[in-house]
Amino acid sequence: MTEKAAWNVLAAMAALGTGWAARKAATALWQRASGTETPQDPADRSVTWGQAASWALLAGLSGALAQLIARRGAAAAWERMTGEIPPGIRRV
16 A cells, blocks of 8 residues: 555544544534524425524534544644655645
8 A cells, every 4th residue: 555545544534533523513512502403404494594504504614623633633643653744745
């Protein structure tokens, strides 16, 4: 396996774990704050614009944070394991 392929596997595994955790956290936060289930289909006319937009913002933010945490965590693990920065990552 090439170094780049190994890095992609490590980053993907980290993204899967944090993505799952982010979705669970966003769902729990929504349920606690609103007292309702998450909107299953924002196009459903029984879901208000406010509910749809709020869920989209919460889901998007949690997904973006999960991606950041996963990439930085995977990069730190790669550096600990190899002593080098991951392939394709540039230091500024």
